[in-house]
Amino acid sequence: MSLPVTGSTSPEAVAAHEGAHGDAHGEHAHPSYLTDGTTIKSWLLTVDHKRIGVMFLFFVLLFFLVGGIYALLVRIELLTPGPTIMDAMAYNRAFTLHGVVMVFLFMIPAIPAVFGNFMLPLMVGAKDVAFPRLNLLSLYIFLTGASLAIWGMLHGGADTGWTFYTPYSTQTTTTLAPILFGVFITGFSSIVTGLNFIVTVHTMRAPGITWFKLPLFVWAIYATSIIQVLATPVIGLLLLLVIGENVFNFGMFDPARGGDPVLFQHLFWFYSHPAVYIMVLPTFGVMSEIVSAFSRKNIFGYRAVAYSSIGIAFVGFFAWGHHMFVSGQSTFDGAIFSVLSMLVGVFTAIKVFNWVGTVYRGAVDFKTPFAYFCGFIYFTVFGGMTGIAVATMSLDVSWHDTYFVVAHFHFIMVGGTVMGFLAALHYWFPKMFGKTYHDGWGLVSAALIILGFNFTFIPQFLLGNSGMPRRYYEYPARFQALHVASTAGATVLALGLVIVAIYLIHSLVAGKRAAANPWNSKGYEWMTASPPPTHNFVGPQPVYPEEPHFYVDPKKAEAPDAV
């Protein structure tokens, strides 16, 4: 390699030391977290943040599969204008299950609970998160809530959509209470995870890691945690109120008793709008890591990227009212919320320009994670631009509750989260499991996923713009061509994901052993062995002399080679 080794404490040197150590003394000297105890009990009762992250990965992928299957069922149903494979009630239940599972059980925990848990302590040079037992508890809380919600959906099921809008949700004859209570419980898991990360970042940074030497992924997770801690209790209370409405007829949101369904919407979106940033902010963090690692350049405008994460978290709390442009709130309120919502676009644009600035004149190494970065930039810009469009009150009045909005939030939320999740999975796979995967298959599947995603949702923008409402079971025949195109795109998307599953499982079983730092990254998490030992670092604690994204300028890196 042409990269100069600056001293015994540089990431390469430490990683090389760890690698040599492992080879020379065998696995027994410092077993990796994967081999340190192999009984089922040693996994189920572990307090190791890495094992907890891996267990979260397993369950999150399981829920991604369930939600994805229901997405396909919904798309197949919409192939023809009339009934295709299910009746109207089954269709309502299918899209509700798809939404609830994907939002609360996949997208919200996907990156923070899996990669945040695994990487954040490594990235701040800590041995574990601040409260390891609480961390394990958050996994079991999550599973309890998820089981309850899924049990409720299989026994009775809900037909309200994932938003549980009143007054319909208080009157529906389907069994909503267990689902609401399950979601309420998973909220605790989200709060506990966020609380743990905030305290970890405040109290456990290794000597040398100041706030402005934190990797940008840590900044993004920190901003996410603030939202998780401050927004989740509000929806927790709201879900309790809806249970009270649904089971006991308390009348809080029932117009017949003087209640107001719009109050429900305010409280619901006060959480659920910031929750969008729980889903995309971690992706922004992942992408900041990946773009500098694969452009081999220091991130452009580190502080701007760090501050804009906090900015998004802050502004995200004041944007909820754009979900209620047609609810009867005053035009003045609508205008205020319109402007506040657009501010999110300003902070996101800061990030996008910085990422593009990082790639500019970089020595791009076009590996699978970078392919997902490219897809992500496209989805974020396209989804973000349509976001500005739907934040514009006059336009949103026409697009409200149509497929245009469906396409917009799938672009930004699903496009963002899935790109970030897959990018993180491919980037950190060697670190987490010590195995490599076939990069060619990675690129092929990334191309299929990005292409399939476009073919799924661009037709939906067109559908929405020509007036097709969301969640409808039947539709006029003139919409059929676009629905068929959308379903075809979803099939390609699913195929790409199946390929990812196949080669990743294959490399877990039969993959080649990965080097400690296969991408030559400068991130702190690569300064230990792959997979890391139980207490993260062996031997003297690493010293952090450089910024986390301090990649050598490719032009200057040529020089030592020539000598």
Add this chain to the structure above:
Amino acid sequence: MQSSAPVVSVPEGTQAPKFAAHFATLDVQNHAARLGMWLFLSTEILLFAGLFVCYGFYRFNFPEAFAEGSRHLDLFLGTVNTIVLITSSFTAAMAVHYAKASKNKMVTLMIALTLLMALGFLVIKGFEYHHKFEQGTLPGKYYHFAGIQVPGITLYFTVYFLSTGLHAFHVIIGMGILAWVMSRSMKNHFNYANFTAVELGSMYWHLVDLVWIFLFPMLYLI
């Protein structure tokens, strides 16, 4: 080095603080515990804030019903309960004071007094609830009191029962936490270097008190 646990000499018979090796020092560990508790308390405040928003919204929509409803609460019992709870907050704070002074017997006494007052609070609350169940001033469709028939009155009692109910639930949780702290002080655990458990338990109790200090004027006085 992170792994070197500091040696703390503590008074005889009491316990050295448990030190988890993933923290740099004991100070950092205590700081983390306190920061974690503050964050948790902020989530609790936001949980109640949702109810306060509901209260404010419906009070604005139905001022008469809310005025009428608050006049039908038992102001005397409410006031007694407020005094009981504020006093219990004082004894909880005194428990921290005595824990710092390594006086475990006084810690036990102070927490016992706190628990006694918490129980008293719940008993008084129970009498109030019982009266309302008999009278029929209940939330939503269960409301069947002939005395007040103003539009929105059921909403007042919905908010009343939800907020006092959620608060009572927190009182019970707080009693559980304090009972655990007391079981440790009875085993002579605490001293000037090891009182975080008493401090955090007491902080939680102050939150329970604080929420009531908002609920009392909201529901009983104005």
